[in-house]
Each structure stands twice: as C-alpha cells, then as structure tokens.
Amino acid sequence: MTTSNFTRRSVLRTGAAAGAGILGGTDLFNFAKAWAADQPWKPEAGAKLNLLRWKRFVEAEDTAFMEIVAAFTKATGVAVTVNNESMDDVQPKASVAANTGQGPDIVWGPHSLPFLLEDKTLEMTDVNEYLGKKYGGWVPAAVANSKVGNKWIATVIALTAVT
Numbered sequence: 001m002t003t004s005n006f007t008r009r010s011v012l013r014t015g016a017a018a019g020a021g022i023l024g025g026t027d028l029f030n031f032a033k034a035w036a037a038d039q040p041w042k043p044e045a046g047a048k049l050n051l052l053r054w055k056r057f058v059e060a061e062d063t064a065f066m067e068i069v070a071a072f073t074k075a076t077g078v079a080v081t082v083n084n085e086s087m088d089d090v091q092p093k094a095s096v097a098a099n100t101g102q103g104p105d106i107v108w109g110p111h112s113l114p115f116l117l118e119d120k121t122l123e124m125t126d127v128n129e130y131l132g133k134k135y136g137g138w139v140p141a142a143v144a145n146s147k148v149g150n151k152w153i154a155t156v157i158a159l160t161a162v163t
Contacts, residue, residue, distance in 0.1 A: 028067055032075035048079045052104035054087040111145040114154035121153040128152040
C-alpha cells in the first residue's frame with residue numbers, strides 16, 4: 001500500500017481484519033470461554049438474547065463482531081440473535097420495543113438513546129461498577145453518557161474521536 005492509498009478507511013478495514021485474524025477461530029473461543037468463566041454472572045439454562053444494532057459501516061467490523069457473538073454463544077450457551085437496522089431506524093425501533101415490552105433485550109445505539117428511554121432501561125449500576133473496578137475506572141465522558149444521578153442506565157462501549 002503506498003502512502004497515496006493510505007486512508008483512514010484502509011486503516012480501519014485492515015485493523016478490523018487483523019483483529020479478527022489475531023483472535024480468530026479457536027483463540028477467540030478460548031478467550032470467550034475464559035472470559036465467561038471469570039464473570040460473576042452465570043446465564044440461566046436456555047437463556048437467549050436479542051440484540052438490536054445499526055447496520056455495518058465496514059464489512060470487516062461486522063464479520064469480526066459476528067465471530068465474537070458466535071464465540072460468546074459457544075462459550076456460554078446463550079443464543080444471540082443480532083438484528084441490524086439502519087442508524088436512523090435504531091431509535092424508533094428501540095422506542096417501540098421499550099413502550100410495548102417486546103423486542104430486543106439489548107440495544108447498541110447512539111449515546112442519547114438511554115436518556116430518551118430512561119424509565120424503560122434496566123439499571124446497569126452493578127455491571128458498570130464491576131467493570132470500572134476491574135479495568136481502572138471510567139472516563140468522565142463515559143459517566144456522562146451512561147449515568148443519571150447515582151444510577152447507571154447504560155454501558156458505553158467506545159468513545160472515539162475521529163478526525
């Protein structure tokens with residue numbers, strides 16, 4: 001790749017593919033299995049999750065994400081259904097699900113979404129306090145995008161500045 005072809009998109013594509021390759025197949029499963037064994041929460045027998053997220057922007061990211069989901073399912077026995085919607089459709093679909101009590105268990109959406117559905121979110125305080133203690137705390141932006149008063153209503157998975 002020459003410097004004239006070196007773009008942000010090429011870096012993302014290569015990085016996502018490399019990340020999937022580094023922890024691909026058996027290694028990814030072994031990581032997921034070790035992670036699952038280390039968690040204080042154990043899934044119920046027959047547990048299933050339905051996740052709503054936006055459609056991919058980079059194909060390699062989607063491929064890597066689905067490999068992670070497959071490894072999680074294999075390691076925990078929890079079946080995960082991933083529904084991909086356009087970014088513009090995530091908020092309305094999450095709102096309908098929250099108001100009807102039917103739909104996804106987890107929504108991966110914009111940082112504003114939990115605040116729009118605050119009274120319908122499952123409190124995440126125990127999970128986020130565990131993660132904060134295990135990984136060295138939270139940056140202020142994560143707290144601002146996930147917490148109301150002393151109650152965590154979401155978990156921030158990434159805060160990235162893109163230039």
